[in-house]
Amino acid sequence: MRLDLYAYAGTSFSEYVRQCRPEVLPRFGASVSSPDEVRHLGRSVPTATTILALKYEGGVVLGGDRRATEGSQIASNRIEKVYAADAHSAIAIAGTAGPCIELAKLFKTELEHYEKLEGDELSYEGKANKLAQMVREQFPMVFQGLVVVPIFAGYDLHRRQGRICQYDVTGGRYEEIDFCAVGSGGKDAQNMIKEHYHRSLVETEAINLALSALFSAAEEDSGTGGPDLVRGIYPTMKLVQEEGVVDIGDDRLAAMCMELIEAKKRRHDAV
Amino acid sequence: MMPYYVAPEQMMQDKAEYAKKGIAKGRSIIAMEYADGLLLIADNPAASLCKISEIYDRIAFCGVGKYSEFESLRKAGIRHADLKGYMYSREDVSARSLARAYSETLGGIFSQEVKPMEVEILVVEVGAVSKPNEIYRITFDGSIIDEHGVVAIGGRSDAILRFFDDCDHANDVSLDTAVALCRDAFAHANAQDVTVDVLEIAVLGRDRSGRAFQRITAAVHDEMDT
Numbered sequence: 349m350r351l352d353l354y355a356y357a358g359t360s361f362s363e364y365v366r367q368c369r370p371e372v373l374p375r376f377g378a379s380v381s382s383p384d385e386v387r388h389l390g391r392s393v394p395t396a397t398t399i400l401a402l403k404y405e406g407g408v409v410l411g412g413d414r415r416a417t418e419g420s421q422i423a424s425n426r427i428e429k430v431y432a433a434d435a436h437s438a439i440a441i442a443g444t445a446g447p448c449i450e451l452a453k454l455f456k457t458e459l460e461h462y463e464k465l466e467g468d469e470l471s472y473e474g475k476a477n478k479l480a481q482m483v484r485e486q487f488p489m490v491f492q493g494l495v496v497v498p499i500f501a502g503y504d505l506h507r508r509q510g511r512i513c514q515y516d517v518t519g520g521r522y523e524e525i526d527f528c529a530v531g532s533g534g535k536d537a538q539n540m541i542k543e544h545y546h547r548s549l550v551e552t553e554a555i556n557l558a559l560s561a562l563f564s565a566a567e568e569d570s571g572t573g574g575p576d577l578v579r580g581i582y583p584t585m586k587l588v589q590e591e592g593v594v595d596i597g598d599d600r601l602a603a604m605c606m607e608l609i610e611a612k613k614r615r616h617d618a619v
Numbered sequence: 620m621m622p623y624y625v626a627p628e629q630m631m632q633d634k635a636e637y638a639k640k641g642i643a644k645g646r647s648i649i650a651m652e653y654a655d656g657l658l659l660i661a662d663n664p665a666a667s668l669c670k671i672s673e674i675y676d677r678i679a680f681c682g683v684g685k686y687s688e689f690e691s692l693r694k695a696g697i698r699h700a701d702l703k704g705y706m707y708s709r710e711d712v713s714a715r716s717l718a719r720a721y722s723e724t725l726g727g728i729f730s731q732e733v734k735p736m737e738v739e740i741l742v743v744e745v746g747a748v749s750k751p752n753e754i755y756r757i758t759f760d761g762s763i764i765d766e767h768g769v770v771a772i773g774g775r776s777d778a779i780l781r782f783f784d785d786c787d788h789a790n791d792v793s794l795d796t797a798v799a800l801c802r803d804a805f806a807h808a809n810a811q812d813v814t815v816d817v818l819e820i821a822v823l824g825r826d827r828s829g830r831a832f833q834r835i836t837a838a839v840h841d842e843m844d845t
Binding site: 349350351352353354356361364365369372453454457460461464465467 | 669672673674691692694695696697698699701702704705706719720721723724727830
């Protein structure tokens with residue numbers, strides 16, 4: 349295969365693929381369907397729900413439950429909703445699972461591609477804006493009931509602080525000061541965080557709060573899965589810090605989940 | 620006007636001489652296998668114009684000759700690798716396939732265009748655990764050479780290779796020793812002392828997971844010394 353040296357001169361991977369190899373990118377038709385069709389399609393493909401992000405003194409905790417649903421059916425018990433995007437940022441996804449996962453993968457490639465071509469990482473602002481563009485490009489899918497709404501968490505190396513952005517289906521980007529939660533259980537999770545949040549949370553407290561919020565969402569919302577002690581499936585959590593993105597291992601999460609459950613039980617029994 | 624005839628041999632010879640002259644003008648790059656991976660080191664005082672670059676998880680690129688030309692080759696290589704990794708999977712991206720693509724590209728340009736590319740490049744891949752490293756040298760006419768141990772391109776690469784032939788080193792030296800050897804080789808070829816701050820240094824670490832490419836800046840190098 350001969351390389352085409354001058355086919356594309358920019359630094360964006362997704363743009364390059366769209367221009368030179370459009371067949372590689374997912375294409376969801378832009379035709380407007382009838383409301384019934386939209387409802388049917390929206391209910392017949394796996395949908396991923398509750399994700400959340402909250403800041404603590406070292407950066408941001410980004411987490412999500414593991415359930416995907418198809419209408420009232422559970423499509424998957426161990427779907428992954430939180431992905432490291434590069435050394436200093438991570439993306440969590442809610443909405444139609446297929447396009448969501450594809451977006452996370454494309455975004456990760458996009459950041460790595462830029463970094464290799466330019467020799468420098470994009471700024472947090474640059475990454476967040478790029479993601480907004482990519483979400484905006486998916487907008488026509490909304491008319492078919494396919495929705496992609498990510499949360500983007502990063503460590504801003506210039507400001508030396510963690511930052512959080514959430515997006516709507518049109519690519520609208522909203523920076524959050526302290527925390528946010530998105531998806532069908534988002535409201536319950538958000539309420540829980542709001543009750544207990546303060547700005548000097550340390551790492552363990554922040555993870556604990558994120559877990560409690562996902563618990564609370566799982567109790568109220570059928571689209572959100574709680575921890576599965578039988579199969580050993582726990583929510584996914586990543587820490588986005590100055591030193592990099594750290595995956596919180598299942599062992600640590602399992603122990604923290606057990607502690608939370610014990611505490612809940614004690615409170616319940618005491619009543 | 621009468622079309623005039625030039626013998627193909629003559630034309631190719633002229634092009635080759637032209638390209639070789641351009642490549643010999645610059646400075647050199649050494650790629651060397653060491654105990655924990657592959658060392659890439661360029662005699663390059665211009666800190667912002669890199670000659671060594673990451674391509675993919677375990678693959679790196681270096682080029683000598685005309686900057687604009689090897690830079691467009693480098694970018695095309697990154698696009699090729701990222702596209703392949705995105706379409707298939709990360710483990711399907713290989714130095715061998717990229718080296719072949721470079722070979723076809725350079726060979727095509729050499730035989731079809733009026734001006735050949737004045738470049739020589741290396742595509743290297745560090746082997747995981749027990750797999751051997753791969754070093755491919757691709758010249759301006761698209762020739763592709765499978766190299767082992769230590770290889771030098773550009774500038775006074777002959778003098779550098781002679782230095783390594785004479786000093787009889789092993790392939791499993793430590794990183795410190797490898798860097799020191801390359802410094803001596805540059806000093807020998809340039810007939811003057813070479814300090815670390817005019818060298819562009821990067822490694823592909825055998826035991827690193829994910830993206831194995833790492834630049835070694837003067838600060839990191841000082842840390843290694845202590």
